[in-house]
């Protein structure tokens with residue numbers, strides 16, 4: 001059955017791969033984008049997730065055009081890496097504001113209709129860094145670890161309403177975000193990844209789609225690593 005899916009940050013990178021995976025399975029897929037031309041084949045809604053009013057408007061448009069969101073993938077995220085010594089308060093708060101509070105905004109708004117429907121699937125995109133930490137990424141790691149506590153609290157709160165809330169924690173994925181790393185940084189990372197390569201965005205998308213599927217109906221509050229073994233044991 002075709003469901004109404006929303007993927008935040010679905011205009012590129014991992015989000016786009018997730019959006020494509022749902023569309024290929026026959027779902028109706030809305031994506032958010034902030035600027036430029038969004039990719040074709042989706043209901044593209046302009047929305048900055050740091051702005052509650054834009055989130056509200058995006059949901060209204062999606063509800064009107066493809067129905068209430070039944071599957072939400074909170075994927076949009078940013079990095080602003082800096083050693084603590086040089087990390088400004090703005091570096092810290094802007095990352096938390098986007099990655100964690102942004103997820104809160106879109107989840108809260110989706111939850112309304114999911115509660116009414118007594119079903120729903122929520123998947124949050126965290127990171128292996130949220131579990132392992134990362135030098136120069138205190139802001140990012142805090143935001144991504146925060147998503148785990150957020151998801152697990154909601155899994156408890158919403159489970160009796162047939163709403164599952166899970167987290168996917170990717171390792172290093174070949175996208176714009178990691179293309180910004182230096183060769184030296186890439187070499188250090190590769191030495192720690194048992195599978196000795198980056199993930200393709202489609203490999204993250206497959207796990208997200210599974211968590212939103214009927215087969216995953218009994219999985220909630222889980223953190224699924226898709227990290228080539230980098231975070232094993234966490």
Ligand code: NDP
Nearest residue numbers: 009013014034048049075076077127170172173175176177
């Ligand atoms: P990209 O930098 O390629 O894409 C980020 C996406 O998030 C873009 O679509 C961007 O939109 C969107 N976005 C950022 N800020 C906002 C905002 N305020 N409002 C709405 N949309 C926003 O990143 P990836 O595809 O690599 O990452 C996607 C997710 O996966 C992120 O949460 C990231 O932290 C996580 N992740 C990535 C890993 C990797 O190795 N790449 C590893 C682990 C986790 P726009 O195009 O408008 O900028």
